[in-house]
Amino acid sequence: MDASVIIVGAGPAGLVLAGELRLAGIDVVVVERLSRRTGESRGLGFTIRTTESLDQRGLLSRFGELDTSTRGHFGGIPLDLAVLGGAHSAARGIPQSVTETVLEGWARELGADIRRGHEFLSLQDTGDAVSVRVGAGDRETTLTARYLVAADGGRSAVRKAAGFDFPGTEATTELLLADIRGVDVDARATGQSLAGGMVMAAPLGDGLHRVIVGERGALPGRRTGPPSFQEVADVWKRLTGGDISGAEAVWVSAFTDATRQASEYRRGRVLLTGDAAHIHLPAGGQGMNTSIQDSFNLGWKLAAVLRGTAPATLLDTYHSERHRVGRQLLANTRAQSLLILGGDDVQPLRDVLSELLPYDEVARHLAAKVSGTDIRYDVGAGSHPLLGARLPRLELTTRAGRTSSTALLRSGRGVLLDLTDNPWPRRRAARWRDRIDVVTGTPHGPVPAGLAGTTAVLLRPDGYVAWAAPGSHHDLPTALDRWFGPA
Incomplete structure (x- = not known):
């Protein structure tokens, strides 16, 4: 290999x-x-x-x-x-x-x-x-x-x-994009839906602006390369009446609504x-x-x-x-x-x-x-409000000092958080210690919504909650086995 x-x-x-x-x-x-x-x-x-x-x-x-x-x-x-x-x-x-x-x-x-x-x-x-x-x-x-x-x-x-x-679905329309500098772009154009189409403008810093234009009824064609900036300037003028043709174009591209x-x-x-x-x-x-x-x-x-x-x-x-x-x-x-x-x-x-x-x-x-915060994965049945969701940042005090749930994920390993110094979840997870970190800590500062009353939580390496107590309808070894493999 x-x-x-x-x-x-x-x-x-x-x-x-x-x-x-x-x-x-x-x-x-x-x-x-x-x-x-x-x-x-x-x-x-x-x-x-x-x-x-x-x-x-x-x-x-x-x-x-x-x-x-x-x-x-x-x-x-x-x-x-x-x-x-x-x-x-x-x-x-x-x-x-x-x-x-x-x-x-x-x-x-x-x-x-x-x-x-x-x-x-x-x-x-x-x-x-x-x-x-x-x-x-x-x-x-x-x-x-x-x-x-x-x-x-x-x-x-x-x-x-x-x-x-x-x-x-095939593309039904084409939009043109250009990153430009050297001209004043009307910020009021941002997000405008006009009679003839749509224009958007946004500052990118250092005098650079991004403009996007789309004419209603402009069917996508077969391009062998990016459009010219003159195409963008012409559509801008037809839609807004403004002239940006004197700008320096750093990058020009086209995209469609194909899905x-x-x-x-x-x-x-x-x-x-x-x-x-x-x-x-x-x-x-x-x-x-x-x-x-x-x-x-x-x-x-x-x-x-x-x-x-x-x-x-x-x-x-x-x-x-x-x-x-x-x-x-x-x-x-x-x-x-x-x-x-x-x-x-x-x-x-x-x-x-x-x-x-x-x-x-x-x-x-x-x-x-x-x-992207509405994502919730199917990790098994349960009543805990964060089951399958990503754990919000939780500030913690551990024996090693102050840390956070975010910092504990740096290594890319799974994490079992024991939030009440209870030896039960630690013992249950002992056989998976080669692939997860077991951390005992108490929250300090505000506790994220949905975490009140939680005694332990198992995090996948991507930060999503795979098991929580109380509230999961399956036991901890079942969750560990499912997401981290047999002990």
């Missing part, structure tokens, strides 16, 4: 997965077609759930001082994310190029073998391994691994070669993550963030299977958990597409939604949806 895992694609999803696997001691090779990072920045920040996940691996500080915000939107209708509470906020103004630089640095520090200028050509799944043919310049080579993961984007060559179905999802995220020894598994209108930056979360879910499971501590059936939970999340993502972005791109006939729907958003329950529901 050349590696235990080969990852195709060095975008955010591929780099997070590489880091997670190396954190668990799994050897990994990442092959990337591009010889260097493009510097393009499709994603511009993190949802609340992503900031939580990056923080639990100690990565958030690598991005420097974050510009956090409680402002969001659903289909262009403003949302106040502060209704969610919690220790984290959404982070904005972080170019995807910076995200990829930080994640690649982390993965390389942990020992990931990242090979740029290597293009995936074909694969063969033999049942007990995967052979991958890769081209580098005028040379071709074959690499062999136990698993192959496609992280090569919406046009994934791996997905096609492995025969995954990718059903969905597709792979019908399965795993076929044999080939798995999909990120945009290789789902594409949609990039509403609110959810695409990159969902992709990162896919890899945080997959990494520890794949590592456990490769180490032999968990059966291969653990990988089935990757599909069952993340396919449902992807399906919900596609539903909410399609709804937002109607609100953003629809004409006057959609205005009554916008008006009704605007009337409903002042109600806290409605605001919390939509804010959680676009922030």
